[in-house]
Amino acid sequence: MNTDIENLFKDTVLGHPVGLFILFFTEMWERFSFYGMRILLILFLTAPLVSDNPGWEWPREHALSLIGTYASLLYLTPIIGGWIADKWTGYRIAVVIGCVIMTLGHVAMALETTSSFYLGLALLVIGTGFFKPNITSIISEMYKTRESKKDGAYTIFYMGVNAGAFFGMMLCGYLAENYGWTYGFGLAGIFMLLGMLQFLFAHKIFGEVGAAPSKTINVVLHDDEDLTNPEVVKEEVEAASKLNPFTTLDKILIVLASLGGLVYLFNDPLEKIGGTSMLPFEFLGMSGSNFVVLAALILFLVLLIGRLARYIPIVRDRLAAVSIFALFTVFFFAFFEQSLGSMTLFASDYTNRDLVGNTATIFKIVDGLLTTIPLIIITYVIFLIFKKTFGKIGLSNVMLAIAFLGVWALVIYRIYDKSFSEELKVDATWFGILNSFFIITLAPLFSKWWESKYNPSAAMKYAIGLVLLGLGFGILAYGASDIPSGAKTASVSMLFLILAYLFHTMGELCLSPLGLSYLSKLVPARMIGFMFGVWYLAIAVGQKLANTMGGMIDKISEEYSLGTFFLIFTLIPIGVGLISVLLNPLLKKLMHGVR
Template identity: 80%
Template sequence: MNTDIENLFKDKVLGHPAGLFILFFTEMWERFSFYGMRILLVLFLTAPLLSDNPGWDWPREHALALIGTYASLLYLTPIIGGWIADKITGYRMAVVIGCIIMTLGHASMAVETTASFYLGLALLVIGTGFFKPNITSIISEMYKGKESKKDGAYTIFYMGVNAGAFFGMMLCGYLAENYGWSWGFGLAGIFMFFGMLQFLLAGKIFGDIGAKPTKIHEVEIPQNINEKAPELREDGIEEAPIKLNPFTMFDYVLIVLSSVGGLLYLFNDPLEKIYDTSLVPFEIGGMSGTNIVVLAALAMFLILLITRIARYLPIVRDRLIAVSIFGLFTVFFFAFFEQSLGSMTLFAQDYTDRNLTGDSAIIFKVIDALLTTVPLIIISYVIFLLVKKTHNRIALSNVALVLAFIGIWGLVIFRLMDKFAQTELEVDATWFGILNSFFIITLAPIFSKWWESKYNPSAAVKYGIGLIMLGLGFAILSYGASDIPPGAMTAKVSMIFLILAYLLHTMGELCLSPLGLSYLSKLVPARMIGFMFGVWYLAIAVGQKAANTMGGMIDKISAEYSMGTFFLIFTLIPIAVGIVSMLLNPVLKKLMHGIR
C-alpha cells in the first residue's frame, strides 16, 4: 500500500497527487446532481397543475413532509454503505455502485410519473449510501503517512463539494424553471453519469488504494485496556484510558428497536399527511400511533446512549457526554439551517420580488456572469493541469471529464446569453440556493485564519456563534416579511433580505458544521468511533426531518399570525440555544479534559 501511495504522490497537481483531483471532480459531479435535483423538489411538488410549467400541486406541508423523510434517509444509508465497503466491495467499487444507482435515480425522476418519481428518490437514497462515506475514505487512505498534507487535501475536496452544488443548483434550476422539470432532473443524471465514467476509467491511478478488502488485516494486539494508564500524546495532552465496552445483547435489542421505530416514523409521516393512511393505525390516550412510535424510539435510543457511555472510565465518559451535547446542538442547527431548501426556497418563489429592470437588471446580469464564469475558468485551468500530468495514464478518464466540462461551458454560455437578451429580467427562485456555496468558497479562508489565530474560540463558543448567526439571518427575513398580511400566498419583498439571510446562515455554518466531525474524532476513543459517527449522522438526519416538519407549518402559522411571525420563531429558538451553548462553555471545557 505504501508503494501505491508513493506512486500517487509522483504526479502532483497544485502540490497534491493527481488522484485527489480525480476524487475532486467525481465529488463535484455527484454534488452537482444532488443539489441540482434537491432544490427542484419543493418547487416541482408545489407547482400548480394549470401553469406554464405544471407540477403536482401539492400543499406545502405535504411536499416538505416527503422531502424531510428523503433528506433524513440520505444521512442514514451511509452508515450501511460504509460497512458494506469495509467488509465486501472496497471503497472504489462502492463509489462506482453509488454513482450508477444515482444515475438511474435521476433518469427515473425525469420520467415524472408517480411510480418513477418515488423509485427515483429510493435509488438516490441507496446510491448516496454507497457514495457518501466511501469517497472520503479513499482520501484518508491516500494520505496515510502524509497527515501533514491531509488538511489541505480536504480543503481542496470541500471546494469540489461547493463547486458542484453551485453549478448544479444554477443550471438544473435554470432548465427546470424555464424549460420543464424533466430537463432539470435529467441534467442532474447526465453529469452524475459523467462523474461515474471519469472515476471508473481512472481506477488504475489508485493502485490498490480503496480496492476490495482482503481477508488479511492488520491486527492491533489488545492491551489490558481496563488497567491502561494515560499516555502523553504528541500535543502534550494525556490520552484517556479506554475501558473495554463490548456491545451487549441488551444494546443490540435497543439498536434494532429504536432503528425500526425511527424508520417507521420516517415513512409513516408523509403517508399520513399525503395519502391519509398509516402504518401504525392506533391511538393510546388520544396520542396517535406515529407519535407513540417516535417517542418510544427516542427513549430507547437515549437509554442505549446513556448506558453505553456510563460503562466507560470517567475521562472517556466525560468526553462522550460532551460529544452528545454537541450532537444535540447539531440537531437544533440543522433543524433551522435546512430551511434553505424548503421554506426559504418557497419564500424566494412566492414572496420575493425577483423582477429586475433598467440599471438593476444590468448590474445583476454582470454580477451573475462573473459569479458563473470566474469559478469555471479556475476549475478549467485545474482540468488543464490534470490532463497535462496524466494524459498518458488515464486518457479516457480525461476525455470524459473534458466532454463534461464542454457541456457545462455550453450550458453556462446559453444561460448567460438568454439572460442578457431579456430587457426585463426575472431571477430564478433556485438562483438564491447558490449563495450558500458562493459564500462558503469566499468566506472559508477567513474563518480558517480565525481558527488558527490566538483568538480561536472554544468549541461551545463556536457553536453558540453559529446558532446566533443562524437566528440573525432569520431575523432579517422576519423584518423583511413583516408587512406581508396574514394568509397572503404571494408578496414582493426585496431580494436583499434573502441575500443577507443566506450570508449570515453561511457564516453560522462555517462556525459549526465543519467542526463537528473534527471534535468527534478528537473526543471519541477509537473503539467507539464507528458508533459515534453513526450517532452524529443520526443527529443530522433528525435535524433534516425536523427542518421540513417545521417548514411545513409555513401556511398554518402565516395564515393564523403572519409570515413575519413564522420567521420570528426561527429567529428566537436558535439564538436562545446559542446562548445556552455559550453559558455551558465552562462545563463543556471541563468535560473535554484538555481537548480543543
C-alpha cells in the same frame, strides 16, 4: 499499500496527488446532481397543475413531509453503506455502485410519473448510502503517511462539494424553471453518469488504495495529548483498545430504536399525503406515529447512556461532550435546512425577482462573473491534470472534458439567454447558490480565525453559529413583517433573502465543518464508527425536523403572519446558542484539554 500511496504522490497538482482531484471531480458531479435535483423538489411538487411549467400542486406541508423523510434517509443509509464497504466491497467499488444507482434514480425522476418519481427517490437514497461515506474514506487512506497534508486535502475536496452544488443548482434550476422539470432532473442524471465514468476509468491511478476492506485496527493517540504524561497515555491506550462489545440488550435496543425511527419516517408522509397510516392507534393522547418516534428516541438514549457508562471517566466525559454537540447539531440543521424548503418557497412566492434597467444590467454582470470565474479556475486545474495523466488515464480525462464542455456550453447559453432583455426575472433556484458562493469566499477568513489566538472554544463556536443562524431568520422576519396573514404571494426585496443566506453561511462555517473535527479528536479509534453513526443520526433528525417545521408555514402564516413564522426561527436558535454559552465551562471540563 504504502507503495501505492507513495506512487500516488509522485504525480502532483498544486502539491497534492492527481488522485485527489479525480475524487474532487467525482464528488463535484455527484453534488451537482444531488443539489441540482434537490432544490427542484419543493418547486416541482408545489407548482400548479395548470401553468406554463406544471407541477403536482401538492400542499406545502405534504411536499415538505416527503422531502424531510427523503433528506433524513440520506444521512442514515451511509451508516450501512460504509459498513458494507468496510466488510465486503472496499471503498472504490462502493463509490461506483453508488454512482450507478444514483444515475438510475435521476433517470427515473426525469420521467415525471408517480411511480418513477418515488422509485427515483428510493434509488438516490440507496446510492448515496454507498457513495457518501466511501469517497471520503479513500482520501483518508491516501493520506495515511501524509497526515500533515490531510487538512489541505479535505479543504480542496470541500471546494469540490461547493462547486458542484453551485453549478448544479444554477444550471438544473435554470433548465427546470425555464424549459421544464424533466430537463432539470435529466441534466442531474447526465452529470452523475459522467462523474461515474470519469472515476471508473481512472481506477489505475489508485493502485490498491480503497480496493479492499481494511482488516487492521490501529490504536491512535490524540495529537494534542500530553504524551509525556504516563497516566494520559495509559488512559488513552486503555480507552482505544477496550472493545466494550455490544451486549444482547444493546443489540435489541438498536433494532427497536431503528425500526421505530424508520416506521415514523415512512409513516409521516404516508399519513399526510395518502391519508392512511401504518400506526392507526392512539396512546396516552398521542397519535401512533408520535408515540413510536418518542419511544424510539427513549430507547436510543438508554442505549447511548448505557454504553457511555461502561467507559473509563476520561472517555465517558469526552463522549458526553460529543453527545451534547450532537444535540446542538440537531437544532442547527433543523433550522439551517429551511434553505431548500421554506426559504426556497419564500424566494419563489414572496420575493420580488423582477429586475429592470440598470438593476437588471448590474445583476447580469455580477451573475456572469460569479459563474465564469470559478469555471476558469477549475478549467485551469483540469489542464494541469491532463498534462500529468493523459497518457495513463486518457479515457477518464475524455469524460471529464466532455462534462466541462457541457457545463461551459450551458453557462454560455444561460448568459446569452438572459443578456438581451431589459427586463429580467431571477430564477427562484438562483438563491440556493449563495450558500456555496459565500462558503468559497468566506472559508479562508474563518480558517484564519480558527488558527489565531482569538480561536473560540468549541461551545462558543456552536453558540456563534446558532446566533448567526437566528439573525439570518431575523432579517427574513423583518422583510416579511408587512405581508398580511394568509397571503400566498408578495414582493419582498431580494436583499433580505441574500443577507439571510450570508448570515446562515457564516453560522454554518462556525459549526458544520468543525463538528466532525471535534468528533475525531474526542473519540478513541475503536469507537469512531459508532459515534459517526450517532453524528449522522443527529443530522438525519435535524433534516426531518427542518421540513416538519417548514411544513407549518401555511398554518402559522394564515393564523398569524409569515413574519411570525420566521420570528420563531429567529428566537429558538438564538436561545439554544445562549444555552451553549452557559454550558461552555462544563463542556471544557468534559473535553479534558482537547481544543
